[in-house]
Amino acid sequence: MLFNSIDFAIFLPIVFVLFWFVFEKKLKYQNLLIVAASYLFYGWWDWRFLSLILFSTLVDFSVGLSLKNEKNTFKRKLFLWISIIVNLGFLGLFKYYNFFLDNFIDAFLFFGTEIKASSLNIILPVGISFYTFQTMSYTIDVYRKKLEPTSDFIAFTAFVSFFPQLVAGPIERATHLLPQFYTKRIFDYSKAVDGMRQILWGLFKKIVIADNCAEYANIIFNNSTDYSGSTLILGALFFTFQIYGDFSGYSDIAIGTARLFGFDLMRNFAFPYFSRDIAEFWRRWHISLSTWFRDYLYIPLGGSRGTIALKIRNTFIIFIVSGFWHGANWTFIIWGALNALYFLPLLISNKNRTNLDVIAQGKYLPGIKEFFLMLITFSLTVFAWIFFRANDLNHAISYISEIFSSSLFSVPNFIGNGKVLIVIMQIGLFVIIEWFGRERQYAISHLGYKMKRPFRWAIYFIIIAVIFIMTGEEQQFIYFQF
Numbered sequence: 370m371l372f373n374s375i376d377f378a379i380f381l382p383i384v385f386v387l388f389w390f391v392f393e394k395k396l397k398y399q400n401l402l403i404v405a406a407s408y409l410f411y412g413w414w415d416w417r418f419l420s421l422i423l424f425s426t427l428v429d430f431s432v433g434l435s436l437k438n439e440k441n442t443f444k445r446k447l448f449l450w451i452s453i454i455v456n457l458g459f460l461g462l463f464k465y466y467n468f469f470l471d472n473f474i475d476a477f478l479f480f481g482t483e484i485k486a487s488s489l490n491i492i493l494p495v496g497i498s499f500y501t502f503q504t505m506s507y508t509i510d511v512y513r514k515k516l517e518p519t520s521d522f523i524a525f526t527a528f529v530s531f532f533p534q535l536v537a538g539p540i541e542r543a544t545h546l547l548p549q550f551y552t553k554r555i556f557d558y559s560k561a562v563d564g565m566r567q568i569l570w571g572l573f574k575k576i577v578i579a580d581n582c583a584e585y586a587n588i589i590f591n592n593s594t595d596y597s598g599s600t601l602i603l604g605a606l607f608f609t610f611q612i613y614g615d616f617s618g619y620s621d622i623a624i625g626t627a628r629l630f631g632f633d634l635m636r637n638f639a640f641p642y643f644s645r646d647i648a649e650f651w652r653r654w655h656i657s658l659s660t661w662f663r664d665y666l667y668i669p670l671g672g673s674r675g676t677i678a679l680k681i682r683n684t685f686i687i688f689i690v691s692g693f694w695h696g697a698n699w700t701f702i703i704w705g706a707l708n709a710l711y712f713l714p715l716l717i718s719n720k721n722r723t724n725l726d727v728i729a730q731g732k733y734l735p736g737i738k739e740f741f742l743m744l745i746t747f748s749l750t751v752f753a754w755i756f757f758r759a760n761d762l763n764h765a766i767s768y769i770s771e772i773f774s775s776s777l778f779s780v781p782n783f784i785g786n787g788k789v790l791i792v793i794m795q796i797g798l799f800v801i802i803e804w805f806g807r808e809r810q811y812a813i814s815h816l817g818y819k820m821k822r823p824f825r826w827a828i829y830f831i832i833i834a835v836i837f838i839m840t841g842e843e844q845q846f847i848y849f850q851f
Contacts (some may be wrong), residue, residue: 370413371845372622373575380410381626388630389556400527400550403630407530411496418494421459426529428455429504433511433518433525445512452508456501463493465697495849496536498694502661504529507543509665516544524550533626537619537848539637539657546634554631563814564628569832570813571621576836578799579614580844581792582607590758593768598777601768608758609751610796613642615847616655621811640807642750642800643728645742647711648721650750658694662687673716680716685709695757700765704756711749727808795839 370376384406392398412419432452439445507528510516519525528547534540589596589604596604620637627634641653651659663672667687673680685706692705715721728743729735735743752769759765806812813832817825 370410372619372626373572376413380406381629385629393556396551396553397523399554400523403527403532403550404523404530407527407532407535410532411530411535414495415492418497421494421497422500422530425456425459425501425504426526428452429508429529430519430522430525432508434520436508436511437518449508449512452505456505460497460501463497499538499540500529500535502540502658503543506540506661506665507547510543516547519547521551531627531632533623533630533632534634537616537623537846538655539620539623539635540661541634541657542661546632549632557631560631561629564625566813566829567621567625567628567811569625569829570811571618571623571625572836573832574614574618574621574799575846577614577795577839579611579618579847581795581839582611582614583844585789585792586611586758590760590768593764593771596771596782597779598772598774599779600781601772602777603781605751605755605758605772606796607792609642609754610799612754612757612847613638614799615844619846619848636810640727640803640812642747643743643804643807644746645724645728645739646715646720646746647708647749648715649724650746651708651712652725658691662691666690673721677717681713684712684716688712699762700756700759703762703765704753707753707756711753730808 370380384402387402388399392402408419408422411422429452432448435448436445439448507516507525511518524547527550528541528543531541531546586604586607589600590608593601593604617638624634624637635657637655637657639653639656641650644650644653667683670683670686671679672683688705688709689702690705692701692703692708695701695704712721715723728739734740755768756762756765759768802816803812806814806816809815817828820828
């Protein structure tokens with residue numbers, strides 16, 4: 370079920386009414402409703418995959434209970450590894466089996482030996498990369514004794530399958546989200562209004578920015594040999610705003626939807642394209658995944674402690690694993706490695722935590738130095754996105770090669786459609802709104818805040834009208850494929 374679909378527009382109000390007006394005083398029934406709604410939401414794509422999420426839930430719930438009173442170190446580690454192997458085993462089978470098989474065959478072909486092996490026609494379950502990491506956070510934190518294991522199976526199932534963030538995050542920690550299912554919830558009108566406002570902004574990002582950018586990004590990337598270097602740069606820029614509008618838009622809708630039901634989800638994006646270095650970018654982009662890898666992989670490896678060689682090793686490991694998490698393709702691995710290379714100078718010079726504040730805080734415009742640092746970081750990010758979007762490495766290399774040809778200095782070919790100019794103006798307006806809202810949790814959280822209600826509502830209706838007017842072909846969220 371897509372957030373930007375009629376199905377969800379019908380589904381959400383029904384669940385909302387049942388949650389607050391039928392089961393308001395019954396916490397267990399509210400949690401049970403969330404489980405039922407979440408399984409319906411997830412099963413809308415393919416009901417067969419419900420068995421996977423249920424099995425993962427049963428395994429990690431049982432592991433948590435087994436760890437509760439277990440003192441033996443060996444047995445505790447054994448229970449932990451059962452959880453890790455089951456979750457990563459499912460992820461590996463559905464997401465990476467064919468990748469490893471194909472590369473294994475290619476490796477033997479390189480040495481002149483042909484191996485016959487059949488790949489599997491596997492459908493990737495939507496959101497498997499997200500909910501496996503979320504449920505693993507529970508068993509790891511219980512193992513580390515940072516969290517008491519729950520004996521409430523309904524609450525735990527609701528935590529694993531919570532529909533707003535089930536299929537594309539934010540990837541919640543059990544320490545943050547699970548306790549919220551134990552607490553009696555009281556309807557908060559201001560919180561619900563704020564949730565609706567964030568949902569509206571998320572829909573704007575997805576439908577007006579991401580989907581319209583997707584139309585031209587797809588045309589240019591899918592026919593890259595037909596276009597000049599200048600047009601290819603335009604295609605990379607379109608994809609840059611497509612993936613940001615798409616993914617941060619999803620996160621806004623998820624966070625806003627959760628707030629309607631009285632839940633607080635972690636922030637997942639903090640205006641990353643206004644970053645002044647790549648370290649700041651990764652503190653602001655897909656925050657839930659970056660911090661997950663930091664806490665459960667980077668720090669256990671030694672983090673930034675130890676020698677320079679160990680720091681470099683750990684940096685490459687976390688970025689390459691992050692790239693591989695996104696998909697079974699060498700393009701994602703190169704994308705991760707490229708970001709590691711961007712990050713290394715900051716790490717070696719101990720400047721990776723220099724820009725912790727909001728750029729030009731309290732000011733209308735950045736300083737000249739800040740502007741150029743932001744421009745350089747943005748340009749490096751756009752370049753890396755080419756690998757992320759390309760079909761394979763050969764496609765990425767040919768795309769980049771054409772950019773750095775003499776055609777770079779030609780006038781971009783606007784694909785014979787004046788609408789592209791409208792999309793460019795939409796991006797420009799979007800950047801301006803994001804810039805002036807960069808000190809908030811999301812760009813329009815305080816838009817018209819001091820205005821009288823009629824004027825404030827007029828702004829919201831204008832945004833709604835723009836969403837309906839600029840609706841193009843419905844596009845699935847990019848991160849559903851991860």
